Amino acid sequence: MLSIDLLSIREQFNNNHILLCFNGPISRSLIEEIGNALKNYLQADNALPHAAQDVFGVYIELTQNIRHYANRMQYSDSEGSATVVVARNTEGNYLVLAGNQVELDDGQAVCQRIEQLAEMDKVELKKAYKTQLRQPRGEDTASGAGLGLLDVARKSAQPMVAKLVDTGSGRGFLSLLAVI
Template identity: 55%
Template sequence: METLDLFEMRANCIRQRVMLCFNGPISRSLIEEIGHALRKYLEDAEASPGGAMDVFAVYVEMTQNIRHYASKMNYSEADGAATVVVSRDEQGRYMISVGNLVEAPDAERLLQRIQQLAALDKAQLKAAYKEQLRRPRDADSPSGAGLGLLDMARRSSEPLQASLQPMPDGRSFFCLRAVFANA
């Protein structure tokens, strides 16, 4: 087994201004604990209450989506693992980045939906959110990419960014990033 270079990992985290980082299986209690740490960090950094709430709400939505997807797909603990990073750049913007394994067709649909949302301005996102609220829930449609994704897009100060890394097993490693300038 390769020796873990914690000093280099720490240097990378400092250089990239990482506040919180987690990689592994994600449970409801873990989402809660990381959420408490995130709230404390935002409080200590004197983030605006509204901005801090946006960061926290998007963190919760992202991580719960990963957890629900892994459960729905009956992924093993290893396959259901997530990578979660919260960082702050030189301009003071907070960024939440998450990644997880997703079945390739689901990943493609999700990527397309995020690209569609990225093309909308704040007024259009608000209108789409209200329209989605009024729609009856389709029991046959796959969960996800509905209200939660719209809410994340509305709360983020920049368009959501997503990418896919194809895996040899027919799945993709899906990455999603939200940026918050007003926190």
């Protein structure tokens, strides 16, 4: 039998104020169910309505991006699985972390985009969002790293952070952090 120290995991979750954690294949219905659980957790945590709405919106955006990317790349369930964590820090901010396997080139492009967004202030982010919103979108335009990430950056209290870890075979694990 596999030995897992669940108590240790629980203590780590409690010490890091983790409200929600998911790891595995992610579907549209699962995103919705976890989203409903997240709403309940935020309500139980007495989150301010605006903060709860932003945390939920960021969760939806990041998980849908993962799902769409996995579908577009035709990844298997295991290849397209997601890791999602929602926690609180000691300052009372919510942390939304999401990660998934990506092709290295794609991950590097997202990291570069996150770095560009991190250099913008709130006014510049709003202007970039409005500009992107007005751009025509063709049927063959790939989604990702556009309007949604701008929206996440606008909702974030601090610049978003991206990390790409090379896992071999031209792929990596991309992690994104938004602080709300």
